Amino acid sequence: MIARKIAARPLARSRLHEEIVIIIQKQIMSGKIVPGDKLPTERELAENFNVNRATVREALRKLENLDLVEIRHGDGLYVKNYLESGNFDLIKAAFNMDGSNEVMINILEARRFVVPQMAYLAAQRRTTEDVDELQRIIFNEDLSMLERDIKVHQTIARATHNLVCTISLNFFNQIFRDYGYLYFDDERNRERSGVFHQEIYEAIRNQKPEEARRVMQDVMIYAEEAVKASLERNKLKKR
Numbered sequence: 001m002i003a004r005k006i007a008a009r010p011l012a013r014s015r016l017h018e019e020i021v022i023i024i025q026k027q028i029m030s031g032k033i034v035p036g037d038k039l040p041t042e043r044e045l046a047e048n049f050n051v052n053r054a055t056v057r058e059a060l061r062k063l064e065n066l067d068l069v070e071i072r073h074g075d076g077l078y079v080k081n082y083l084e085s086g087n088f089d090l091i092k093a094a095f096n097m098d099g100s101n102e103v104m105i106n107i108l109e110a111r112r113f114v115v116p117q118m119a120y121l122a123a124q125r126r127t128t129e130d131v132d133e134l135q136r137i138i139f140n141e142d143l144s145m146l147e148r149d150i151k152v153h154q155t156i157a158r159a160t161h162n163l164v165c166t167i168s169l170n171f172f173n174q175i176f177r178d179y180g181y182l183y184f185d186d187e188r189n190r191e192r193s194g195v196f197h198q199e200i201y202e203a204i205r206n207q208k209p210e211e212a213r214r215v216m217q218d219v220m221i222y223a224e225e226a227v228k229a230s231l232e233r234n235k236l237k238k239r
Helices: 013-029 042-049 053-065 088-097 102-125 128-138 145-159 163-179 187-205 209-238
Strands: 069-072 076-079
Touching (some): 013 042, 013 053, 013 088, 042 053, 053 069, 088 102, 102 145, 102 163, 102 187, 102 209, 128 145, 128 187, 145 163, 145 187, 187 209
Antiparallel strands (some): 069 076
């Protein structure tokens, strides 16, 4: 099989392997390089990018960890179907390279469907300790509303006593810790979160799973629309 040529560009010398990862990742996720394609050899990539082979090797390890490529020893480098093999690390990588806000909107939509069910399970399974921790966080005036909100969601996820729910929620929180300003810079949104904290606390404390799911669903929809509006305003400012 003839190896697929990689479209290279000049690299920022401070982080060469990361630049190589981004270039190849973009070409794979845009469909310019498709699943099953064979990539150039390590030596050819080094020549193509004008770097040493150790730098290429580091980039390939990252691409392999992202499940974007498969290194077949004795055969070569092959592109994998990321829609079948991708994981949360790939979503984060895609988010960091996205310039259109599409990945952020995808994340908001997924959160709207996933997180309300966590609230439902938390209301069913919460312990007295979970309720006490939720109360402690909600009434902690030393925390900013962003930090309080993140901890509220973390506590709800842990109250499900489901490891996958907890780890999944950590993924969402990693994104919104960095981009929470899109929502929490608006006083109206901070007030809405304050109301949400009180409502979700009561629903979980009283073990009302349907109510907990409804409260969480409502705030997810509100937050999604608020962030989308913020993204649109930022886009208009850049024009």
